Amino acid sequence: MHPVPAREQQRRDSWRALQSAAVELVGRRGFAAVTVDDVAAAAGVSRRTFFNHFPTKVAALFDPDPADVELLDRLLTGADGSAGLWPALRGVWLAFLADHRGLALTPVRRRLVADPELAAHMRSAHLFVEVAMDRWAAGQLPGDPVTASLAVHTAGAVVGSAFATWSPDEPPAAFVAAAARGFDRLAPAFPG
Amino acid sequence: MHPVPAREQQRRDSWRALQSAAVELVGRRGFAAVTVDDVAAAAGVSRRTFFNHFPTKVAALFDPDPADVELLDRLLTGADGSAGLWPALRGVWLAFLADHRGLALTPVRRRLVADPELAAHMRSAHLFVEVAMDRWAAGQLPGDPVTASLAVHTAGAVVGSAFATWSPDEPPAAFVAAAARGFDRLAPAFPG
DNA sequence: CGTCCGGTTGCACTGAGTGCAACGTGATGG
DNA sequence: CCATCACGTTGCACTCAGTGCAACCGGACG
Secondary structure (H helix, E strand, C coil): CCCCCHHHHHHHHHHHHHHHHHHHHHHHHCCCCCCHHHHHHHHCCCHHHHHHHCCCHHHHHHCCCHHHHHHHHHHHHCCCCCCCHHHHHHHHHHHHHHHCHHHHHHHHHHHHCCCHHHHHHHHHHCHHHHHHHHHHHHHHCCCCHHHHHHHHHHHHHHHHHHHHHCCCCCCHHHHHHHHHHHHHHHHHHCCC | CCCCCHHHHHHHHHHHHHHHHHHHHHHHHCCCCCCHHHHHHHHCCCHHHHHHHCCCHHHHHHCCCHHHHHHHHHHHHCCCCCCCHHHHHHHHHHHHHHHCHHHHHHHHHHHHCCCHHHHHHHHHHCHHHHHHHHHHHHHHCCCCHHHHHHHHHHHHHHHHHHHHHCCCCCCHHHHHHHHHHHHHHHHHHCCC
8 A cells, every 4th residue: 555645644633533523522412512622622633723624513523534435436436337227326325335434423423413403414414425426327327317316316315214214223234234125115116 | 364463473574574685695696795684684674683583594595484384284184195105295295396485485595505505404494394294104104114214205305306407497387397207207116 | 954835823803693681562451 | 541561673792613814833855
């Protein structure tokens, strides 16, 4: 592997220290009871540095790890759409859910979305997944953007429903399994 | 009809004046370039009164008119689930989309969601629809909350996809029609 | 060794959102 | 008709989120 330059390393360290601190503090005290200063102090950096890494307080909770963005890109470029859009979306989503770094934070995040305002922010942070899939799907079905959009949105709904009915007391794998069942149930609507 | 007490009337007037002013100003200048003071001034009330009606600036753009919340409740209590969950959800969604007050604001809102942050907020504001439908669907399928949740989430995805692919230059009716086609295409996944 | 680059920091500023006390007017009851 | 209450509105002061700017400092590079 390429040795990471010290500059880049420090950057990643600050990012992860801030996200860990934010999730940990908010999970313990609740969103409103944690200030940006608290998070910065817990991460050992200044308040200004916090905003160098995250544009908002919620971003610190939900922004995807760059490694996960990269993972999704790899999965999409390697995806095989020959058996139809739906099986491909199913495969990419399930592989992504199972392997991404953010999976470790999923139980905490699941508890946070009891606040509907935070739920919306989480969706917006995870929107990069649907955007990337949308671009990919549109490329697969050049002549039919409506079908592509419908499939991607529906796939997102499957994952969202699995997330909503999943209890954070269960292991994250149960969440992934529930998503898989959801994909199977909707398959009849998307014939190859 | 019951004559509305003057107190209640003033309340509604302020609410609608603020929402109109907010949508109008933000549609013209963009979200960041409009302050709460601007909106309050344009509506002819004080800054403090703004926050008496809306908890946040985005709420002024996307909070549902109480009349629409009431409309949805009426549609759900009158809904007939005997032919299956999916046709019932289809009927309620399409009737709601066609008749609700907010429809007039839909083109402006469609343009606003170019900003993904605002898109997330709109979804959260429209979440009351899915929450109400979720409660209703859970009542229809007491033994199977997973199917109920999946159907409601999927229905939301159909509407979301129609909204995303709809151009605000077309009439709002085209958006409703696109949603109807989406419901039809997903019907095979939800047999009676 | 000198120069440049880039992450970090402090400072000052705008604007969102809140708690509180006060005012004015419609609703209510004697 | 008047006293009282209820409630939408308002001003004020305060905390905190988010931003622009200039300065600092240590690693990268010739």
